[in-house]
Amino acid sequence: xxxxxxxxxxxxxxxxxxxxxxxxxxxxxxxxxxxxxxxxxxxxxxxxxxxxxxxxxxxxxxxxxxxxxxxxxxxxxxxxxxxxxxxxxxxxxxxxxxxxxxxxxxxxxxxxxxxxxxxxxxxxxxxxxxxxxxxxxxxxxxxxxxxxxxxxxxxxxxxxxxxxxxxxxxxxxxxxxxxxxxxxxxxxxxxxxxxxxxxxxxxxxxxxxxxxxxxxxxxxxxxxxxxxxxxxxxxxxxxxxxxxxxxxxxxxxxxxxxxxxxxxxxxxxxxxxxxxxxxxxxxxxxxxxxxxxxxxxxxxxxxxxxxxxxxxxxxxxxxxxxxxxxxxxxxxxxxxxxxxxxxxxxxxxxxxxxxxxxxxxxxxxxxxxxxxxxxxxxxxxxxxxxxxxxxxxxxxxxxxxxxxxxxxxxxxxxxxxxxxxxxxxxxxxxxxxxxxxxxxxxxxxxxxxxxxxxxxxxxxxxxxxxxxxxxxxxxx
Amino acid sequence: xxxxxxxxxxxxxxxxxxxxxxxxxxxxxxxxxxxxxxxxxxxxxxxxxxxxxxxxxxxxxxxxxxxxxxxxxxxxxxxxxxxxxxxxxxxxxxxxxxxxxxxxxxxxxxxxxxxxxxxxxxxxxxxxxxxxxxxxxxxxxxxxxxxxxxxxxxxxxxxxxxxxxxxxxxxxxxxxxxxxxxxxxxxxxxxxxxxxxxxxxxxxxxxxxxxxxxxxxxxxxxxxxxxxxxxxxxxxxxxxxxxxxxxxxxxxxxxxxxxxxxxxxxxxxxxxxxxxxxxxxxxxxxxxxxxxxxxxxxxxxxxxxxxxxxxxxxxxxxxxxxxxxxxxxxxxxxxxxxxxxxxxxxxxxxxxxxxxxxxxxxxxxxxxxxxxxxxxxxxxxxxxxxxxxxxxxxxxxxxxxxxxxxxxxxxxxxxxxxxxxxxxxxxxxxxxxxxxxxxxxxxxxxxxxxxxxxxxxxxxxx
Numbered sequence: 001x002x003x004x005x006x007x008x009x010x011x012x013x014x015x016x017x018x019x020x021x022x023x024x025x026x027x028x029x030x031x032x033x034x035x036x037x038x039x040x041x042x043x044x045x046x047x048x049x050x051x052x053x054x055x056x057x058x059x060x061x062x063x064x065x066x067x068x069x070x071x072x073x074x075x076x077x078x079x080x081x082x083x084x085x086x087x088x089x090x091x092x093x094x095x096x097x098x099x100x101x102x103x104x105x106x107x108x109x110x111x112x113x114x115x116x117x118x119x120x121x122x123x124x125x126x127x128x129x130x131x132x133x134x135x136x137x138x139x140x141x142x143x144x145x146x147x148x149x150x151x152x153x154x155x156x157x158x159x160x161x162x163x164x165x166x167x168x169x170x171x172x173x174x175x176x177x178x179x180x181x182x183x184x185x186x187x188x189x190x191x192x193x194x195x196x197x198x199x200x201x202x203x204x205x206x207x208x209x210x211x212x213x214x215x216x217x218x219x220x221x222x223x224x225x226x227x228x229x230x231x232x233x234x235x236x237x238x239x240x241x242x243x244x245x246x247x248x249x250x251x252x253x254x255x256x257x258x259x260x261x262x263x264x265x266x267x268x269x270x271x272x273x274x275x276x277x278x279x280x281x282x283x284x285x286x287x288x289x290x291x292x293x294x295x296x297x298x299x300x301x302x303x304x305x306x307x308x309x310x311x312x313x314x315x316x317x318x319x320x321x322x323x324x325x326x327x328x329x330x331x332x333x334x335x336x337x338x339x340x341x342x343x344x345x346x347x348x349x350x351x352x353x354x355x356x357x358x359x360x361x362x363x364x365x366x367x368x369x370x371x372x373x374x375x376x377x378x379x380x381x382x383x384x385x386x387x388x389x390x391x392x393x394x395x396x397x398x399x400x401x402x403x404x405x406x407x408x409x410x411x412x413x414x415x416x417x418x419x420x421x422x423x424x425x426x427x428x429x430x431x432x433x434x435x436x437x438x439x440x441x442x443x444x445x446x447x448x449x450x451x452x453x454x455x456x457x458x459x460x461x462x463x464x465x466x467x468x469x470x471x472x473x474x475x476x
Numbered sequence: 477x478x479x480x481x482x483x484x485x486x487x488x489x490x491x492x493x494x495x496x497x498x499x500x501x502x503x504x505x506x507x508x509x510x511x512x513x514x515x516x517x518x519x520x521x522x523x524x525x526x527x528x529x530x531x532x533x534x535x536x537x538x539x540x541x542x543x544x545x546x547x548x549x550x551x552x553x554x555x556x557x558x559x560x561x562x563x564x565x566x567x568x569x570x571x572x573x574x575x576x577x578x579x580x581x582x583x584x585x586x587x588x589x590x591x592x593x594x595x596x597x598x599x600x601x602x603x604x605x606x607x608x609x610x611x612x613x614x615x616x617x618x619x620x621x622x623x624x625x626x627x628x629x630x631x632x633x634x635x636x637x638x639x640x641x642x643x644x645x646x647x648x649x650x651x652x653x654x655x656x657x658x659x660x661x662x663x664x665x666x667x668x669x670x671x672x673x674x675x676x677x678x679x680x681x682x683x684x685x686x687x688x689x690x691x692x693x694x695x696x697x698x699x700x701x702x703x704x705x706x707x708x709x710x711x712x713x714x715x716x717x718x719x720x721x722x723x724x725x726x727x728x729x730x731x732x733x734x735x736x737x738x739x740x741x742x743x744x745x746x747x748x749x750x751x752x753x754x755x756x757x758x759x760x761x762x763x764x765x766x767x768x769x770x771x772x773x774x775x776x777x778x779x780x781x782x783x784x785x786x787x788x789x790x791x792x793x794x795x796x797x798x799x800x801x802x803x804x805x806x807x808x809x810x811x812x813x814x815x816x817x818x819x820x821x822x823x824x825x826x827x828x829x830x831x832x833x834x835x836x837x838x839x840x841x842x843x844x845x846x847x848x849x850x851x852x853x854x855x856x857x858x859x860x861x862x863x864x865x866x867x868x869x870x871x872x873x874x875x876x877x878x879x880x881x882x883x884x885x886x887x888x889x890x891x892x893x894x895x896x897x898x899x900x901x902x903x904x905x906x907x908x909x910x911x912x913x914x915x916x917x918x919x920x921x922x923x924x925x926x927x928x929x930x931x932x933x934x935x936x937x938x
Binding site for chain 2: 041044045047048049052053080082084086089090092144271273274275278279280281
């Protein structure tokens with residue numbers, strides 16, 4: 001990008017709340033059910049049916065808001081957003097407008113360009129999802145799946161805070177992390193539980209006024225966030241540099257062609273005619289309710305990261321990796337509490353544990369106490385690091401106590417000088433030529449001898465002891 | 477009544493009476509279906525219920541499993557609800573028989589039951605006149621003696637006005653007293669299911685059964701069902717307010733005479749009578765005709781032909797489908813209100829109309845609170861400015877039609893309970909008087925109505 005231009009991005013993120021049932025009825029909110037099976041008179045918008053708010057959804061929304069540092073309002077108002085579309089059975093979406101659940105939050109994230117940066121959360125409100133049009137089920141016809149209708153969402157709106165597509169992505173990853181920590185959402189973009197719309201504008205570097213913004217919709221994966229924003233930014237710069245002007249409009253991102261196209265006018269929103277939903281009294285949250293939700297929040301990633309560096313003397317990088325996911329952070333702490341040395345535990349978790357989890361659907365297969373014992377065996381000289389990795393794999397696959405597993409596999413190091421001396425004599429006797437060369441000054445052959453001792457001992461010899469015995473024997 | 481043979485006899489008699497009343501076009505259910513269903517219901521009815529064997533007609537904008545629910549509209553022609561309204565379920569649990577669906581103005585929008593795609597309902601005393609509306613079918617069936625009581629619904633006087641026109645009792649409960657679940661929405665912040673009955677007692681006991689909490693309606697108050705008061709000896713201890721704005725100088729002198737007669741009875745019965753003022757009354761109709769259409773424009777958006785109801789095809793795309801279905805499925809009055817409602821909610825007009833109307837609504841509600849705070853228990857007014865008008869008389873002039881609700885819409889705007897009962901005749905046509913009470917004090921309304929009902933010359937000329 002030419003340095004003459006500055007990119008400005010604001011994000012509106014829709015996140016599905018982690019509830020069993022829908023926002024205003026008892027239907028299942030689960031993903032992937034056969035079309036139109038999770039529906040009832042309420043979410044189908046049948047004549048006479050009425051919405052009743054899902055209390056768990058309200059709790060999770062409040063927790064998400066508190067985790068993002070927002071003020072959760074004692075009174076908020078559900079409003080109807082009116083528009084006609086076949087995926088919207090009532091002809092309106094129940095959302096919040098003039099009085100949202102929460103406002104004025106912040107989220108600090110690590111900008112790839114500016115270091116620690118602060119995103120402002122302008123508002124967070126509760127709403128219901130719409131259904132889904134299926135264009136590929138029947139030739140020349142459009143089918144409607146209303147399972148998603150009424151699934152509980154929160155919309156999180158930032159200020160125009162991001163200065164590059166990379167920053168926008170970094171914010172989103174941090175947002176996902178915080179919402180997962182808070183237990184508010186599983187933020188699975190593939191299942192549609194996190195969706196992003198972006199407002200993008202560019203301006204000449206140093207200019208204070210914002211350029212005309214364009215809304216980019218249909219960004220359906222983390223991988224596409226940067227691409228979609230880059231495409232739109234580049235389009236605007238090219239337009240302006242050619243002497244044109246940016247038109248305020250809505251663009252749809254097409255991941256297949258990595259391009260944006262204007263939304264057809266008929267798909268576009270007109271006047272939503274928001275007004276308070278008369279079917280739902282204002283949502284009044286008692287201070288005790290809000291405090292209960294605050295108390296239910298776990299330690300959030302940023303706090304945990306700082307505590308890890310201080311409490312366990314870890315580097316920023318270790319702390320960031322270990323706290324990226326709540327389950328991993330909890331696991332790490334359990335390993336340390338079971339007696340492992342913090343730095344060694346960090347190394348093990350970052351390497352063996354996460355690699356194993358990646359191959360096994362993110363399950364942490366070796367219990368923390370077992371890993372702590374394993375780390376202790378290495379530190380005490382009972383196991384070589386190589387042998388310990390084998391034991392780890394064995395415990396992951398078949399379970400068991402590391403010490404027993406190591407013995408069963410015959411991996412415990414032998415530190416008995418007499419036994420090691422026997423192996424050394426065997427090796428020196430079998431390699432007379434190398435012994436002569438060594439005595440003539442080729443000391444670089446020492447690793448060769450050690451390797452042979454390890455081989456003969458099938459890995460059980462303590463390598464340090466082996467070296468000492470070899471040196472003694474060859475010196476005499 | 478708890479003898480099964482009596483329930484069956486009651487069902488047969490009701491079916492016969494409903495068939496006899498067929499000329500009124502008040503019942504939309506075909507006689508054959510009605511008879512069959514009534515007999516089946518009588519056999520399955522709960523013998524221990526307080527309404528055991530009582531036939532109750534249900535306005536066609538309230539969902540029932542038995543019959544279609546069309547709201548008097550083409551757009552719901554043949555629509556069969558897969559669930560039933562809470563009020564209907566409660567009636568059934570009390571042993572009542574659902575005695576067919578009664579005609580109404582389309583989506584309850586109207587004051588004459590002329591705006592039904594299934595034809596107008598006739599006034600039971602004079603077929604050239606309207607029974608009032610929108611619950612005109614329910615009122616006519618009760619007045620004709622076909623059923624002792626019927627469910628209606630009110631958004632702005634739609635139970636009390638036809639009750640007044642037809643000479644029956646009509647109760648509109650406090651907003652939140654009866655569940656709206658299954659009542660097809662018109663103006664959700666105003667809508668309440670109400671009851672029409674041939675006597676205060678019949679209306680009150682049905683109201684008592686359908687009232688009370690419902691977890692399916694967030695706007696329904698978490699309260700026990702209404703407890704029926706006993707018939708009082710007198711009105712001793714009651715303070716009855718007479719709001720002067722409801723007795724304008726140009727009020728029909730006969731209506732005034734009928735009301736004055738009742739006010740004299742209040743005093744004879746031991747009540748204290750006081751003049752009060754509700755200064756914002758003049759704005760009520762205008763306020764109502766912003767809020768109700770605004771909510772209606774949103775509530776009726778769901779009728780698009782995509783999922784249920786008739787679909788008017790030949791549509792090239794989904795927009796054309798909407799236009800064809802909504803253009804041909806809705807009648808003129810419904811379209812008019814959708815247009816008005818859409819307009820007043822539009823950006824740029826919202827503050828001037830909808831927001832201002834909400835502010836006025838709050839002032840109207842405050843007027844009532846002020847009156848009650850000054851020690852008044854109940855207010856008494858005429859229910860309607862005139863007796864039943866002629867069919868066709870107001871069709872060309874929507875505003876004249878809207879003004880027939882001038883004394884009733886305030887209770888809906890304020891969410892207060894109100895009851896209309898017959899207080900006399902004008903040239904043979906019934907005229908009603910109205911009590912407006914304090915929120916959730918329906919029992920006081922009913923008590924006062926019992927006392928008046930006993931002594932008022934309801935069938936004599938005013």
